[in-house]
Structures are given as C-alpha cells and as structure tokens.
Amino acid sequence: MSGETLTLGVLPLGRPTFDVAFAEEMLAGMMADLKATGHHLVGPEKLLMDAASTEAAMADIKVKNPDRIIILQVTFTDAAMTCRIADAFAEPLSIWAVPEPRLGGRLRLNAFCGLNLASHALGLRDRLFSWRYAAPHTPGIETMLAETPMVVPLVPEASQADPSAGATLLAGLSGKSIARIGAHPDGFDTCAYDSAELARLTGMKVSGFELPELFARARSTPESAARALKAEVGDHLSGMDKVDQAELDRSLRLKLALDGMKADGGFDAFAIRCWPETFTEYGGAVCGPASMMGEGRVPCACEADVYGAATQLLLQAASDQPVFLVDLVDLDASDDTGVVWHCGQAPVSMADPDVVARATIHTNRKMPLLFEFPLKPGPVTFVRLSQARGQQSLIIARGEMLKREMAFTGTSGVVKFERPAQQMLERVIDSGLEHHMALAYGDHVAALESFAAAAGLPVVHL
Incomplete structure (x- = not known):
C-alpha cells in the first residue's frame, strides 16, 4: 500500500459531557496529522455527538467509496456507534484514541476507556482492526493505516x-x-x-x-x-x-x-x-x-x-x-x-x-x-x-x-x-x-x- 493514495472515511466520535473545547483541540491536531499523510479524507471535521449525526456522516462517506474507515475516539463513547460503523462498512477499520495529561483534575476526555469498550465489542464480533493510542503529532500514524490489522487476539491457556x-x-x-x-x-x-x-x-x-x-x-x-x-x-x-x-x-x-x-x-x-x-x-x-x-x-x-x-x-x-x-x-x-x-x-x-x-x-x-x-x-x-x-x-x-x-x-x-x-x-x-x-x-x-x-x-x- 506504500505510495498509494487512499480515500479515508473519518468519523470523529465524542460526547458533550466531557471537555468539548479540549476535545476539539485534539481533533484539530488529529485531522492535521491525517491530512499530512497525503491521503484523501472524507467525512466531517467536527465531533459527532449523537447517533443521528453519526449516521448522516456514515451515509455521506458510504457514497464516496472509502478504502478505509477511521474512527477518531476523541472522548469516551460507548461502543454502540462503533459497532454500527463496523457493520456498515466492510472496508478495513482503524481506531485512534488520544491520551490526556495527568494533571490531578477531571478526566477531560477518557478516550482510552472508549477504545477499551470498542475492542471488547469488536472482539465479540470477530472484527479485527488497527488502532493507535497517541497524542496528535506523535510519529507512527502510518502503522495504523497499514493494511494488516494490529490486533492479535490472545489465546487463553489452561491453568x-x-x-x-x-x-x-x-x-x-x-x-x-x-x-x-x-x-x-x-x-x-x-x-x-x-x-x-x-x-x-x-x-x-x-x-x-x-x-x-x-x-x-x-x-x-x-x-x-x-x-x-x-x-x-x-x-x-x-x-x-x-x-x-x-x-x-x-x-x-x-x-x-x-x-x-x-x-x-x-x-x-x-x-x-x-x-x-x-x-x-x-x-x-x-x-x-x-x-x-x-x-x-x-x-x-x-x-x-x-x-x-x-x-x-x-x-x-x-x-x-x-x-x-x-x-x-x-x-x-x-x-x-x-x-x-x-x-x-x-x-x-x-x-x-x-x-x-x-x-x-x-x-x-x-x-x-x-x-x-x-x-x-x-x-x-x-x-x-x-x-x-x-x-x-x-x-x-x-x-x-x-x-x-x-x-x-x-x-x-x-x-x-x-x-x-x-x-x-x-x-x-x-x-x-x-x-x-x-x-x-x-x-x-x-x-x-x-x-x-x-x-x-x-x-x-x-
């Protein structure tokens, strides 16, 4: 896939009960990193806060024939829309969640927990995906966009x-x-x-x-x-x-x-x-x-x-x-x-x-x-x-x-x-x-x- 220009369907998920201003700042950085890859991006550049806006964005992306779907886990969300997205698109799926500084204050984003819920829900559905947990402007975004999913299911062993x-x-x-x-x-x-x-x-x-x-x-x-x-x-x-x-x-x-x-x-x-x-x-x-x-x-x-x-x-x-x-x-x-x-x-x-x-x-x-x-x-x-x-x-x-x-x-x-x-x-x-x-x-x-x-x-x- 090296050198190939892809059409990336981007769906930024968030919730209004978290720090929306900080989430929007993180989203702007994530979008800048995605644009810097040279791939063609389709989808909204604003937080999708509810099912209706997410469904509308999905429909818009669908008609543009994306090569890969990227969920931006900007704040915590439950896994309902992630599963809906996974069901709607057969294309390879990626999830990018962002960390936040440990400052002693509130959990402003809690995005890792959203990634955690998503990995469990997708695992139940046998849907593999690539992912990253990194702040904007952290090197390595190309790994998430690689064709092979990064998830390697662990096999439980008899005690x-x-x-x-x-x-x-x-x-x-x-x-x-x-x-x-x-x-x-x-x-x-x-x-x-x-x-x-x-x-x-x-x-x-x-x-x-x-x-x-x-x-x-x-x-x-x-x-x-x-x-x-x-x-x-x-x-x-x-x-x-x-x-x-x-x-x-x-x-x-x-x-x-x-x-x-x-x-x-x-x-x-x-x-x-x-x-x-x-x-x-x-x-x-x-x-x-x-x-x-x-x-x-x-x-x-x-x-x-x-x-x-x-x-x-x-x-x-x-x-x-x-x-x-x-x-x-x-x-x-x-x-x-x-x-x-x-x-x-x-x-x-x-x-x-x-x-x-x-x-x-x-x-x-x-x-x-x-x-x-x-x-x-x-x-x-x-x-x-x-x-x-x-x-x-x-x-x-x-x-x-x-x-x-x-x-x-x-x-x-x-x-x-x-x-x-x-x-x-x-x-x-x-x-x-x-x-x-x-x-x-x-x-x-x-x-x-x-x-x-x-x-x-x-x-x-x-």
Whole structure:
C-alpha cells in the first residue's frame, strides 16, 4: 500500500459531557496529522455527538467509496456507534484514541476507556482492526493505516495450578447472590451477562430489580437514619459541608436503601445502573454509597456490570480484603505506568494514608457524594471474570501501586504493571478485555490460578 493514495472515511466520535473545547483541540491536531499523510479524507471535521449525526456522516462517506474507515475516539463513547460503523462498512477499520495529561483534575476526555469498550465489542464480533493510542503529532500514524490489522487476539491457556485451593474458593462462591438494579447502558457489551452461564460457572445467582424500587426505598428512609449516616461518614471524610446538602442527603439515602435491600434479600453484591438516572431522575450519586458498601465487604459494580460484581466477590474471597472495580484510563510508555480510576467509589481503606479523603461531586454530572483520594502504594492484583471474544476466561494482572499525586479526580492510582506499559497496552486491546477489572492489594495470582483450574477456566495473563 506504500505510495498509494487512499480515500479515508473519518468519523470523529465524542460526547458533550466531557471537555468539548479540549476535545476539539485534539481533533484539530488529529485531522492535521491525517491530512499530512497525503491521503484523501472524507467525512466531517467536527465531533459527532449523537447517533443521528453519526449516521448522516456514515451515509455521506458510504457514497464516496472509502478504502478505509477511521474512527477518531476523541472522548469516551460507548461502543454502540462503533459497532454500527463496523457493520456498515466492510472496508478495513482503524481506531485512534488520544491520551490526556495527568494533571490531578477531571478526566477531560477518557478516550482510552472508549477504545477499551470498542475492542471488547469488536472482539465479540470477530472484527479485527488497527488502532493507535497517541497524542496528535506523535510519529507512527502510518502503522495504523497499514493494511494488516494490529490486533492479535490472545489465546487463553489452561491453568496449570493445583485446583485444590481453588475448589474451596469456588465452593465458597456457590450460592452467593447478586442484585442487579436496572439494565446496563446501551453500547456497554462489556456489562452484558447470561445468568444461567454465570450460575453454571460459579454457582452465583442474580436477581433483577428496577431503579425506581431503589429510589423509592431511598426516599422513604427515616430522616434520623440519614442524619446518623451523615455524621458517621463525616468522621473520616472532609469537605462534607462544601457540597450541596440536599443532594448529599439523597446520595446517603441510596446507601441506606442498599442496606435495606441486602437485609431483605440476603444479597452479597450489587450491580447498579448508576447513570444517568441516579442523577437525572433521582438527584444524587451512588458512587459514595458504592465505596461504603465495598468497604463493608458488599461490593457494588457500576453500569449494572453483573460479571464485574461476580469478579469482585471472587477477588474479595481470594484476598480477604475490600475490592475496587476500576477502569484502566491510561497507559503511558514514556513513564512505564498506567492509571486506574473510577469516579469516586474505592473503599476508603485504599486511600493513601498521607492524604485526607474528601467529599466531592461527580465530574460530569456535578452531584455528590463521591470520595476523592489517591490510592495507597503497595502490590496489587487485578482480575476479570471475562467473556472476551465470546469465551469465558479469567484475565489476571499484577502490579505495584506507586506513591504518586492524584492523577485524576475521584479515586485513582498510578500503577507499574509487571509488563512494560507498552506491552500492557497492546495486550489489553488484543485480549478484548472488558473495561472493568477488580483490584485488591497483595499478590493473589496463585489463588486465582487455582480457582481457574477448579472452575475449568482458561487464563490470560496480561
């Protein structure tokens, strides 16, 4: 393909809940780099913020007979439109996502997470693609435009561990119950599940509820209970008086509602559709309540991620510690580190002891209660009970959480993985890993490998 002028169909995807001005700056740089290749570009040079504008751009590109389709993952988006694009075009597909500086502020783009969702969704569809994760004006754009896809699917391997210890873990999980509250968001194939398959694999069972039931429970919580919880949380969280008090009250009531559901149903974990309805219909965040529940050994998975909740229960049993369901939001080869993050729901025992945890608001939805702190240093284990590429497997990684300043608002930590960051980046995309992994402090890989052997699960080591 060297020297050949191609027609590149370009689709820049974004969401208005992120930093649009910064996204437009990144997009301008990406477009300049694409134009500098000398190829013929077709498609809009503005962010496509919704399905209607994306569909219109796709139709316009279609009639111009592109040689390759390039999705510019400028901010986070779910994978719905990526899959629609992949279905509509048989031509080779590329995805370019951009990193952002770790400045201690909000995640302004969160584009890597969008790439992560896309790689999982395309992996389920056996659609190979080329990709890059690089800032504008970084050399190497030609590699993404090469004819051969860069994704090399990882093949899970049978665990060689002794299954005896894992059999005890597996037996302990059997009969555990997860309450799923609401459905996972559209475009989040990472959070889809089959309750019968999960039961066959682990013995766990899932009960479904709708969000209005959680909201009704929260609203009916006695005033005295809400006041008592506020006082309790204020003992170890600064800044409670600096957030909207009515929204704070509603958020705390979600914690009490979850407590009530646990007491009534005997649930061991929750998988909750956390956005947008907790903000738009109820008026308070469930992130802080999820942190508190996790600290109490009742893990909560956001985005109604049932397999995420199941993974948390597994790692909690293997580690005998609270766990944290994280997004991997950056991998930086130059620093040889990654960043794991979530809005503000890590168990507070994971806070760096030199930092006072504080109350904050959701960066996109602007409501409390979220917890904010950098994660403490120490060895960590990551795991995901995965359905990547349509195959059940256990995906495991090890690393060391470093003592660093907070990379992004919420709860985040800078981690040095066992493998170099560039290799981790490639293996995360190649594996088709879901965007949520469970994290616990300590090295629990041997126990997890033994569990995989007992459960008959093949393993991928990132």
